[in-house]
Amino acid sequence: MKYKVVDLFCGAGGFSKGFEMSNKFKVIRGYDIEKDALKTFNFNHPGEGVEYDVRKEVPAELKQGNIDVVIGSPPCQGFSDAKGSRSLEDERNNLVFHFIRWVKEIEPQIVVMENVSGMLTIDDRFIEEMKGEFETDYNVIYGILNSKEFGVPQKRERAIFIATRKGMANPTLPDSIVGEQLNLFKKDKNLFSSYVTVGQAISDLSAAGEEEMLDYKSEPKNKFQEIMRAGSDSVYNHIAKAPRDKDMFIVEKIPEGKMYRSTRFGDKYVGVWDLFKDKFTLEQRLIFWFIGRHRGRKAYKLTDKSGPDYIPEDKIVESLQKEEVLREAMKYSFEDLLDKKIEVSKSDIRKLKEEGWLRTKEKDGVVAYDLNSKSGIRPRYMRLNRDEQSNTILTTDFNAREKLHPVENRGLSLREGARIQSFPDDFIFQGDFKAVAKQVGNAVPPLLARGIADHVVRFLERKQEEVV
Incomplete structure (x- = not known):
């Protein structure tokens, strides 16, 4: 039996992909208003991606009490430290309360909401109002999780809210899967004993240009690459932007791991x-x-x-x-x-x-x-380091003036960005370069989502045992 999941603000489906990778969940529906992202969602998921504004009424078919989990990532621009706008009254922040409204009408057993870490520091009143809305029917816990702790080659901190229905065990946050005592990939006998680096994530990919490459450079070199390449014989979305000719004299000199600033x-x-x-x-x-x-x-x-x-x-x-x-x-x-x-x-x-x-x-x-x-007056031309994790992958990072490949004089390819986000290679993005860059940068890293999924399934299984 697989537990039924609905993904709100699903985007391309990184959150859904992680839950599907756990093999315990079936994502039956994703909702978003981004057409390009929904094309990618529908190309890669058995569940249906629906163009729908979450500010509208909850569809009647979701109110029948058969949805086990609701996950979602309400748009985060109102919270992000990177945007410089942290107003409590920001209209975009209100989407969080529409998310909660859907939860209360769908009545799932478990809720998982992801957002930028800045959500937790925007205003104490905001967090209290949100908790108050949840705690009518749910017990809630929240905190910051760093994606690198879950096998993602990226230092990406996110606010995670987990809620269980009253009557279930109180929720907890998942622990890191990095380390010999914690194993996200137990069934597959795969183990991350240390943080995954950028080099470990992308070293099997060929040199990229503005025409898509379809061949791997080598056999998988580590467990991360084996996981990324499971079920895939070719590389898609491996397209990169070259720096402008007038900028190349700068790019050529940027040392690995440095930013020109x-x-x-x-x-x-x-x-x-x-x-x-x-x-x-x-x-x-x-x-x-x-x-x-x-x-x-x-x-x-x-x-x-x-x-x-x-x-x-x-x-x-x-x-x-x-x-x-x-x-x-x-x-x-x-x-x-x-x-x-x-x-x-x-x-x-x-x-x-x-x-x-x-x-x-x-x-x-x-x-x-x-x-x-x-x-170098602005923060540009950051060359990634093969021996470290990337900083947060953003929607703008595929411009060659933002993040650079560790050793090649070009921007990151879309597939390299997807790898750093921990999307498997059989997840193929749809749309033009700009659309895919947006989808990759906005996504929840699937391996982080899988770590959360493997954690919350315990609460559902415990509930099942009690019923039996």
């Missing part, structure tokens, strides 16, 4: 003064560093506006003659500066502006400078 400082960032060390004089490199480091500091900015601003030309020259500034620079790849003769001039700054590395503005006769796009 001259306004952030830390091990994962590389600034223009380091990336192009052989292209500029020491003085020009110091100019880049100084602007990147001090553009947000009140003492240096052209105006009192909040946030970063342009730095006046005179302040750049004067500051780079001061010992305390040079001592600070020595912490950032500039060694032995006090033993060197540093002669920063206005002509150094102006030359960088003429070559497009700096931008300028003028106020009350004062000329000021800031880094330009090609100097």
